[in-house]
Amino acid sequence: MKTVTAANRIAQAPRTRSAWKRRVVRNRYMYLMILPGLIYFLVFKYLPMWGLIISFQDYVPFQGILHSPWVGFKQFNRLFTDPDFWGIFRNTLSLFLLNIVFYTPVPIVLAIMLNEVAHPFFKRIVQTIVYIPHFLSWVIVVSISFVMLTLDGGIVNEMLRYFGFGEINFLLDSAYSRPLYILQTIWREAGWGTIVYLAAIASIDPGLYEAARMDGAGRFRQIWHITFPAIRSVVIVLLILRIGSVMDHSFEHVFLLINSMNRQVMDIFDTYVFTAGVQQGQYSYTTAVGFFKSFIGLALVMLSNWLARRFGEEGVY
Amino acid sequence: MVKDKTAGSRLFDIFNYLLLLLVALVVFLPIMHVVMSSFATVEEMARKPFILIPETFTLVAYRYVLSTGAVFKALGVSAGITIVGTAVSMFTTSLMAYGLTRRDLDGRKVINFLIVFTMLFSGGLIPTFLVVKELGLINSYWALIIPNAVSAFNLVIMRSFFMNLPDGIEESARIDGCSDFGTLFRIVLPLSMAVIATISLFYAVYFWNSYQSAILYINDAEKWPLQVLLRQIVLVASGISADTANDFVQPPEQTVKMAVIVIATVPILLVYPFLQKYFAKGALVGSVKG
Numbered sequence: 251m252k253t254v255t256a257a258n259r260i261a262q263a264p265r266t267r268s269a270w271k272r273r274v275v276r277n278r279y280m281y282l283m284i285l286p287g288l289i290y291f292l293v294f295k296y297l298p299m300w301g302l303i304i305s306f307q308d309y310v311p312f313q314g315i316l317h318s319p320w321v322g323f324k325q326f327n328r329l330f331t332d333p334d335f336w337g338i339f340r341n342t343l344s345l346f347l348l349n350i351v352f353y354t355p356v357p358i359v360l361a362i363m364l365n366e367v368a369h370p371f372f373k374r375i376v377q378t379i380v381y382i383p384h385f386l387s388w389v390i391v392v393s394i395s396f397v398m399l400t401l402d403g404g405i406v407n408e409m410l411r412y413f414g415f416g417e418i419n420f421l422l423d424s425a426y427s428r429p430l431y432i433l434q435t436i437w438r439e440a441g442w443g444t445i446v447y448l449a450a451i452a453s454i455d456p457g458l459y460e461a462a463r464m465d466g467a468g469r470f471r472q473i474w475h476i477t478f479p480a481i482r483s484v485v486i487v488l489l490i491l492r493i494g495s496v497m498d499h500s501f502e503h504v505f506l507l508i509n510s511m512n513r514q515v516m517d518i519f520d521t522y523v524f525t526a527g528v529q530q531g532q533y534s535y536t537t538a539v540g541f542f543k544s545f546i547g548l549a550l551v552m553l554s555n556w557l558a559r560r561f562g563e564e565g566v567y
Numbered sequence: 568m569v570k571d572k573t574a575g576s577r578l579f580d581i582f583n584y585l586l587l588l589l590v591a592l593v594v595f596l597p598i599m600h601v602v603m604s605s606f607a608t609v610e611e612m613a614r615k616p617f618i619l620i621p622e623t624f625t626l627v628a629y630r631y632v633l634s635t636g637a638v639f640k641a642l643g644v645s646a647g648i649t650i651v652g653t654a655v656s657m658f659t660t661s662l663m664a665y666g667l668t669r670r671d672l673d674g675r676k677v678i679n680f681l682i683v684f685t686m687l688f689s690g691g692l693i694p695t696f697l698v699v700k701e702l703g704l705i706n707s708y709w710a711l712i713i714p715n716a717v718s719a720f721n722l723v724i725m726r727s728f729f730m731n732l733p734d735g736i737e738e739s740a741r742i743d744g745c746s747d748f749g750t751l752f753r754i755v756l757p758l759s760m761a762v763i764a765t766i767s768l769f770y771a772v773y774f775w776n777s778y779q780s781a782i783l784y785i786n787d788a789e790k791w792p793l794q795v796l797l798r799q800i801v802l803v804a805s806g807i808s809a810d811t812a813n814d815f816v817q818p819p820e821q822t823v824k825m826a827v828i829v830i831a832t833v834p835i836l837l838v839y840p841f842l843q844k845y846f847a848k849g850a851l852v853g854s855v856k857g
Contacts, residue, residue: 270673274673277669277671277672279746279748280665280666280669280672280747281672282666283662283666283747283748284662286658286659286662286663287666287717287722288663288678290716290717291681291685291717294695294714295690296681296685297690297694297698298689298690298691298694298697298698299688301690301694301695302690304697363586364587366580367583367584367587372584376587376588376590378843379594380590380591380594382594382595382839383594383598385772385776385835385839386776386832387775387778388776389778389794389801389802389831390797390831390832393797393802393828394597394598394601396801396802397600397601397825398597398600403616405600405616408617468576468579469575469576501779502777505782523691524692524782527693527696533693533697536693537693540690540691540693541691543691544688544689547687547688552687
């Protein structure tokens with residue numbers, strides 16, 4: 251925290267009307283700096299929130315929000331009685347849980363492994379390589395895996411054939427869609443995800459390890475009793491942040507993987523809203539679907555934050 | 568650190584190194600394969616499932632891809648929105664982040680809350696789409712830039728970086744008669760190169776890689792950025808993705824697909840080594856404090 255400067259102390263003193271005006275006048279350039287960003291947030295973040303009210307209408311683009319007929323909870327009734335909706339709900343939740351359960355441990359383990367490396371050169375090479383995929387777009391990541399997995403000449407199927415397992419159509423068999431999604435996520439993000447954990451590990455007092463060694467702790471025990479507890483709070487904070495971001499950022503990735511063969515298991519809220527809303531023009535209904543999704547996302551983050559605090563951790567807010 | 572040299576410890580090291588080597592190979596080899604086969608001949612590509620060093624180097628695929636015009640145009644679009652988008656985003660974000668550092672600023676808490684709240688809750692795809700549409704941005708390149716101009720996350724990182732600069736610097740600048748803008752541009756920004764470089768890289772990567780905005784807001788195939796075209800060429804033309812509409816009637820040769828993947832990847836990877844020395848530091852400041 252910054253210490254309160256002399257100027258600030260004077261400014262904070264009398265909360266009278268004239269003092270307030272004086273502060274605003276003195277800070278006029280600071281307000282001017284905030285203005286473009288503030289306009290951005292109001293127009294592109296808060297105006298859409300106001301736009302959520304079309305989920306209570308039968309929105310007609312020609313009539314606009316102000317003149318479209320109000321229909322109460324009709325869209326939400328449709329949503330809760332629509333079997334398609336529940337399929338999408340199940341898919342969204344499945345991908346979300348798979349993501350949290352299978353992705354989360356990987357960067358932690360990878361960071362701990364990297365931390366145990368004594369050779370700085372080897373460590374730097376591995377780090378540089380595993381960071382790269384984070385900078386590749388989802389189109390590229392998905393393209394690369396398609397190249398590897400395709401039936402005609404992909405290395406994976408060539409190997410399966412060579413070892414006598416026969417070929418597997420990973421790309422069109424819906425049983426492989428979700429595992430593929432998770433593996434791609436891990437491939438792209440796990441290396442980059444180690445950065446924060448490595449920083450947390452670097453701040454651990456080396457004396458602790460020395461003391462543990464004196465007490466006869468092996469490498470695994472040192473990791474379990476010192477490294478792990480030391481990064482626990484970072485793990486929890488990042489987990490909470492990830493819960494929010496998985497809900498919001500899977501569109502690009504899933505949209506690339508969807509095809510007519512796996513739509514049944516891969517269609518999630520965002521991809522459904524895109525096809526039924528943007529492409530087919532069912533604005534009010536898909537806004538209701540999006541509203542529901544945002545609400546679930548908010549609830550998940552708040553719940554996990556509450557749980558974290560319950561168990562004596564700091565949480566995000 | 569004192570190394571213990573027990574047998575168990577040595578065994579641990581061996582496994583650790585081998586596993587990390589395996590991880591590095593799993594990440595590296597697919598990328599290497601794509602890059603290298605873009606230089607291979609069509610025949611070799613058809614004959615071998617995996618290419619690490621092509622027998623004959625050829626630039627045929629690249630010559631074909633860049634002569635089609637579509638890829639060349641898309642490359643220009645992507646480069647344009649990346650440069651302009653990063654500039655707009657950095658301008659808006661750094662001004663706002665600095666503006667919010669003044670502690671006696673009335674309304675500061677409210678604005679901070681408004682920013683953080685957008686990370687937790689959003690109006691969703693359709694209402695945002697309708698706003699962009701009402702603003703007349705559909706089919707405009709600005710639709711790829713303005714609706715995503717400021718990232719709340721990047722803003723929070725920059726703000727906490729600015730807040731952590733020593734107080735005395737700003738104060739002495741003000742005593743020397745520096746205006747607020749002067750302090751920002753002549754004192755604060757030069758001292759914040761680590762975070763500026765990091766956030767610029769984040770924005771540049773975002774703009775270069777994004778295709779969600781394009782498929783939402785750009786109907787005109789002429790105006791597609793590279794990522795959308797790449798999806799058409801590699802995924803849709805292979806009959807794997809949902810759409811069937813595509814410009815390439817004949818499925819393109821494998822080497823051509825590889826060349827397009829490389830063209831879509833290399834520019835952003837070229838920026839990375841220049842900024843690497845900054846971002847380890849910058850990303851840490853943000854993620855740990857943020």
